[in-house]
Amino acid sequence: MTQLPGLLDTEAIRKDFPILDRQVHDGRKLVYLDNAATSQKPRQVLDALSEYYERYNANVHRGVHVLAEEATALYEGARDKVAEFINAPSRDEVIFTKNASESLNLVANMLGWADEPYRVDHETEIVITEMEHHSNIVPWQLLAQRTGAKLKWFGLTDDGRLDLSNINEVITEKTKIVSFVLVSNILGTVNPVETIIRRAQEVGALVCIDASQAAPHMPLDVQALQADFVAFTGHKMCGPTGIGVLWGRQELLEDLPPFLGGGEMIETVSMHSSTYAPAPHKFEAGTPPIAQAVGLGAAIDYLNAIGMDKVLAHEHALTEYAVKRLGEVPDLRIIGPTTAEDRGAAISFTLGDIHPHDVGQVLDEQGIAVRVGHHCARPVCLRYGIPATTRASFYLYSTPAEIDALVEGLEHVRNFFG
Amino acid sequence: MYQEVILDHYKNPHGRGLRDGDAEVHHVNPTCGDEITLRVKYDGTTIEDVSYEGQGCSISQASASVLNELLVGKDLADARKIQETFLELMQSKGRLEPDDAMEDVLEDAVAFAGVSKYPARVKCALLSWMAWKDATAQALGGAADAERKTA
Numbered sequence: 001m002t003q004l005p006g007l008l009d010t011e012a013i014r015k016d017f018p019i020l021d022r023q024v025h026d027g028r029k030l031v032y033l034d035n036a037a038t039s040q041k042p043r044q045v046l047d048a049l050s051e052y053y054e055r056y057n058a059n060v061h062r063g064v065h066v067l068a069e070e071a072t073a074l075y076e077g078a079r080d081k082v083a084e085f086i087n088a089p090s091r092d093e094v095i096f097t098k099n100a101s102e103s104l105n106l107v108a109n110m111l112g113w114a115d116e117p118y119r120v121d122h123e124t125e126i127v128i129t130e131m132e133h134h135s136n137i138v139p140w141q142l143l144a145q146r147t148g149a150k151l152k153w154f155g156l157t158d159d160g161r162l163d164l165s166n167i168n169e170v171i172t173e174k175t176k177i178v179s180f181v182l183v184s185n186i187l188g189t190v191n192p193v194e195t196i197i198r199r200a201q202e203v204g205a206l207v208c209i210d211a212s213q214a215a216p217h218m219p220l221d222v223q224a225l226q227a228d229f230v231a232f233t234g235h236k237m238c239g240p241t242g243i244g245v246l247w248g249r250q251e252l253l254e255d256l257p258p259f260l261g262g263g264e265m266i267e268t269v270s271m272h273s274s275t276y277a278p279a280p281h282k283f284e285a286g287t288p289p290i291a292q293a294v295g296l297g298a299a300i301d302y303l304n305a306i307g308m309d310k311v312l313a314h315e316h317a318l319t320e321y322a323v324k325r326l327g328e329v330p331d332l333r334i335i336g337p338t339t340a341e342d343r344g345a346a347i348s349f350t351l352g353d354i355h356p357h358d359v360g361q362v363l364d365e366q367g368i369a370v371r372v373g374h375h376c377a378r379p380v381c382l383r384y385g386i387p388a389t390t391r392a393s394f395y396l397y398s399t400p401a402e403i404d405a406l407v408e409g410l411e412h413v414r415n416f417f418g
Numbered sequence: 419m420y421q422e423v424i425l426d427h428y429k430n431p432h433g434r435g436l437r438d439g440d441a442e443v444h445h446v447n448p449t450c451g452d453e454i455t456l457r458v459k460y461d462g463t464t465i466e467d468v469s470y471e472g473q474g475c476s477i478s479q480a481s482a483s484v485l486n487e488l489l490v491g492k493d494l495a496d497a498r499k500i501q502e503t504f505l506e507l508m509q510s511k512g513r514l515e516p517d518d519a520m521e522d523v524l525e526d527a528v529a530f531a532g533v534s535k536y537p538a539r540v541k542c543a544l545l546s547w548m549a550w551k552d553a554t555a556q557a558l559g560g561a562a563d564a565e566r567k568t569a
Contacts, residue, residue: 355475357450357542361419373450387451387473416420417428417476 002400004321006313008306010399016042016302017397028367031402031409036185036213036346036393037371038235041299045238048298052291060290061264061281075290078297079280085300086230087221088247095246095253095280096288100212101135103231103246104179106283107208108139110256111177112147118206118256122148124176127205129154129162129191130383131184134376136210140179149176156383160187160336167199175205182225183213183344186377186391187336188319190214190344197226206252212236215245216395217315217344219308222247234292239299243292246283253279260285303396311396315345318394322347322403329410335380335389346393348375351410354417356388362413363390368406419536420476423529428476433486437469441557445549447541452478456549458557463494468550475542477533482546484527489550494558499523501547508543510534 014020017040022030032040052074058067060075076091083091097103111120120126126140126149144151152170155163162180171178178200183190193209200207208229214220216237222230229252234243248256258265258276262285267275276282303311320340326332331352337343351359360372371391374381381388392406436442439457446453452474459467468486472479489497503523507514512535516528533543 355450355452355473357475357477357539361536361539381451387453417425 002321002404004317004400006317007400008310008314008396010397013306013397016044018043018046020397024367025365031366031368031405033392033394033398033402033406034369034371035216035395035398036236036375036391038241039216039238039395040397041238041240041295042302044302045240045295045298049240049291049295052294057291059287071290074294074297075288078293078300081297081300082245085220085304086215086245086247087223089223090250092278092280093247093250093253095248095283096293097244097246098242098289099235099244100210100231100233101139101244103229103233103244104136104208104210105139106246106259107177107179107229107231107248108143109259111206112143113257113259114255115257118176118252120147120149120176123174125150125152125172125174127152127154127171127175127178127180129180130156130379131160131162131187131189131377132179132181132379133185133210133212134378136179136181137379140177150174154180156187156380159338160184160189161342162189162191162196164192164195167195171196171199171203171205173203175200175203177206177208179208179210181210181213183211183217183346184336184377184380185213185346186348186375186380186389188344188346188348189337190342192342193225193227201226213344213346216303218312228252234296234299237296237299238302239296240292242289243296245296248279250279253283258282258285262286264288306396314396315394315398316340318398318400318403319343319345319347321400322392322394322406325403325407326410329407330414332410335384335386345395345398346391348389348391350386350389351413354413356390358417359390359410359413362416363406363409366405366409366412368409370406419532419539421529421532423526424476424480427480427483427487427526431479431483431486433467433469433490434471434483435469436471437467439467439469439553439557441553443549443553443556445545445552447474447478447545449538449541450475452542452545454478454482454546454549456482456546456553458550458553460494460554460557463558465489465492465494465497470546470549472546474545475539477530477539478542478545481527481530481543484530485546485550488525488527494554497554500527501551504530504547505544507531508534508540511537 058071060072206228209227211232215232230247235241265285335348356372454472456470
């Protein structure tokens with residue numbers, strides 16, 4: 001078996017993930033390489049979910065009975081865990097949402113309804129990039145259409161990186177918000193946060209970072225990032241679906257208006273008007289995803305026990321190996337950086353003129369799960385003149401042997417359609 | 419799913435390329451980005467030609483090739499029957515075992531039976547057939563409507 005420096009003890013880790021033992025298509029071993037879409041969940045998270053429902057289930061922040069108090073403590077305890085995980089200065093800066101898309105939509109709507117100096121209107125500009133997931137494009141298109149603001153974006157270089165050569169023309173005095181992805185879900189690119197933030201700060205623009213593909217894979221420190229908002233989702237980092245996070249700087253959360261109204265987000269309500277609870281509750285209308293937050297807390301405990309720096313080193317070693325092995329496959333073209341430098345463990349590629357849906361289907365017949373299509377980042381496919389890509393993405397339980405299986409599988413695909 | 423017949427049509431497509439036609443349509447399958455531009459040419463109600471150009475997966479491309487092979491030279495009523503039978507097969511979710519009568523109607527297109535088990539791929543197989551139906555409606559206009567009422 002291939003041994004690479006920096007790898008985690010995957011044999012031990014994989015015992016925590018029951019699904020990885022599954023066989024598919026008449027006894028083929030599952031090779032799960034679709035981690036950028038969603039990660040698998042360890043037994044510890046599954047247990048936390050069932051334990052919550054079996055012992056503590058109640059609505060939070062209202063009842064005075066034992067279960068309500070315990071459920072509230074668990075839910076708020078999960079907020080503490082998230083705050084510590086991302087080095088937030090205050091737990092009150094952590095808002096629970098249902099996913100990263102909701103987090104990004106929340107920011108766009110806060111700014112759309114805000115007063116000066118935050119308000120986005122027809123005299124101002126919004127900046128994104130061409131490598132964003134649709135969830136960091138469409139909310140800003142909606143905001144631009146509704147307010148008359150101008151939407152601008154950074155283009156991409158041929159090797160899959162942001163083209164920042166015209167940064168001073170893209171981010172200007174008119175820019176109110178710059179929203180960009182930390183690690184691209186389709187290209188794998190890790191973006192140069194500092195350069196962008198420095199320019200945004202020069203012109204007084206707010207910065208929102210989509211960390212959906214970063215939070216699961218590397219240490220995340222919102223203070224070091226110096227952004228104003230950071231969004232990510234739980235299900236890509238060993239947690240359940242239905243729970244996302246928006247971190248925002250405290251003074252912004254105090255100043256900006258709520259988006260969804262309802263129970264839990266208020267202070268007092270009369271038939272004429274209402275006053276709002278302080279953040280984060282101001283942004284959490286209605287019964288929140290309680291069990292899911294508890295599950296995310298358990299996922300964070302799990303990741304912390306392994307160590308995010310070790311997860312990063314593991315995936316970097318795998319990415320180096322994967323880039324090398326994929327480079328040996330004839331007619332394979334990596335879409336995105338072709339080395340492991342400043343690159344995450346999601347690798348998109350095309351294989352000759354074989355359509356990615358055919359690649360994915362034949363790999364699936366061999367038990368290998370990859371993602372095919374435009375990965376909710378269609379502008380990237382348009383930029384590189386391709387209809388779609390096949391994407392393999394790794395996580396803390398992925399192994400070099402699985403990369404070997406992928407490469408063998410791709411040889412089979414080539415023979416099949418050759 | 420990938421029957422030999424399908425791979426044959428994918429590798430050696432029938433009637434590919436755009437030629438003269440009475441109407442042209444462009445259809446896309448947004449889930450995987452398959453695209454087809456398709457033209458139909460009629461001589462009365464006889465299909466003189468179905469020409470096409472497109473890009474996409476083997477299923478969508480092979481299906482267009484089979485369509486060309488099956489429909490060119492047929493009368494509209496017969497072509498409709500083939501199209502409807504193919505649609506029925508593709509919407510069967512793998513529960514329909516094609517019988518001899520169906521095989522007589524569908525010929526090579528019966529090889530797509532296995533595709534109907536894969537919901538994500540059914541649209542690929544139907545892309546050219548929906549495009550043909552659309553182009554025919556445009557080419558024949560009122561004539562096609564009259565045909566439908568008497569059918």
